[in-house]
Amino acid sequence: MVGGDTHMTFARSTGLDLRLWKRYEVWSNAFYLAPLMVALNARMAVHGVVIGMVILLGLLYHLSRETRWGWFDNKAAWTLILANIVVIYLGSFAAPYFPIAVLFLMLALYYHYIAKHKQYGGYGLNHGMWHMYGALITLFSLLTFLG
Secondary structure, eight states: OOTHHHHHHHHHHHSOOGGGGGSHHHHGGGGGHHHHHHHHHTTOHHHHHHHHHHHHHHHHHHHTTTSSSHHHHHHHHHHHHHHHHHHHHHTTTOTTHHHHHHHHHHHHHHHHHHHHTTOSSOHHHHHHHHHHHHHHHHHHHHHHHHO
């Protein structure tokens, strides 16, 4: 098999379409690499594993054209939200990082809402913004704990 045939065979066998890498909702998962590096550097292995799962399952979900992996992606996202709440609590809601995380939370919820309702700029851009702000929330949650 050559060229497109190889890609189509891979896509059929895995359900993943690698041509989607250029879409913002796919590559924006890379924003989570910053909090992943912070978590690993701080030896916060559990948080690091959760962030890694968010990256992996988010990529699988979006590369499958949102037809597979959705349940797992959703559970990983909720696990990360819970982990962020725990580290913020353990960090005693410390300023200045906690208020910044709250600001990013408001922005993330805004973009999640407009992505879900396909308003203003389309799903890809808005869902990608959700990823970016989610990664910033995670980063500032970790910084709240690490102080």
